[in-house]
Amino acid sequence: MKIKKRYIFTHRAWVGFLLITCLIFTCSNKVKADPIDITIEENEKIIYLTFDDGPSVLTNKTLDILKEQNVKATFFLIGNQIADQKDVVKRIYDEGHAIGLHTFTHNYKRIYSSKENFISEMLKCQSEIYNITGIKPNIIRFPWGSHKKLNQNFLNLLHENNFRVYDWNASMSDGINCKTSANKLYMEATKTTITEQPIILLMHCDYMHKNTCKALPRVIEYYKKKGYEFKVITEGTPEHFYPIKVK
Numbered sequence: 001m002k003i004k005k006r007y008i009f010t011h012r013a014w015v016g017f018l019l020i021t022c023l024i025f026t027c028s029n030k031v032k033a034d035p036i037d038i039t040i041e042e043n044e045k046i047i048y049l050t051f052d053d054g055p056s057v058l059t060n061k062t063l064d065i066l067k068e069q070n071v072k073a074t075f076f077l078i079g080n081q082i083a084d085q086k087d088v089v090k091r092i093y094d095e096g097h098a099i100g101l102h103t104f105t106h107n108y109k110r111i112y113s114s115k116e117n118f119i120s121e122m123l124k125c126q127s128e129i130y131n132i133t134g135i136k137p138n139i140i141r142f143p144w145g146s147h148k149k150l151n152q153n154f155l156n157l158l159h160e161n162n163f164r165v166y167d168w169n170a171s172m173s174d175g176i177n178c179k180t181s182a183n184k185l186y187m188e189a190t191k192t193t194i195t196e197q198p199i200i201l202l203m204h205c206d207y208m209h210k211n212t213c214k215a216l217p218r219v220i221e222y223y224k225k226k227g228y229e230f231k232v233i234t235e236g237t238p239e240h241f242y243p244i245k246v247k
Helices: 002-043 058-069 082-095 115-133 154-158 182-190 210-225
Strands: 046-053 074-077 097-103 198-206 230-233
Touching: 046 058, 046 082, 046 210, 058 082, 058 210, 082 097, 082 115, 097 115, 115 154, 182 210, 198 210
Parallel strands: 046 074, 046 198, 046 230, 074 097
Antiparallel strands: none
């Protein structure tokens, strides 16, 4: 009986020693780790505001808001809309925003009929932008996203043509329903379930997206208050696309 009690006492003492040691080790590491964790979190607070389906007469309103807020964004343009909106494209470029390619026609059946057609559409859009700005953007966005359209062979082919792919991880539903209320668009763009960093926010700036413009100032103010840094997508920005198909 004495042996058993001695064993229990010794066992409890040993467990207590281990718990105290672990606690001391954890606390000492926590003091050292906190500043690093805070720095990482701050560095990850980056948002890319991106607008599809321009240029249009309404794109100017979007640019007015961005100028008032002193924020830069990225515009993925449709090539066959550029001829009638040359001044808008020039303004996007002159005011320091980034320009990307969103095909020439935005015609689903045509652009996705073959890889060659897709690339041709991007090159034609690129040429239209070059004629106005003197630059040849190589950042691209698939209409309706790359999901189920991109595989490794296709990605390799795009890279061979110096294209880089950018989908999104946050969005408004303005591309599905342009009449969605400004308040709902704001809630979608700022919902707390958006945790992936950096945030790439999809919006639209075609002629019908008036409610997007109404929501935009509030969206910008929200992310400013949260301490986010607003950046534009460049060819140096890490690509972001949905998991690609194996075959």
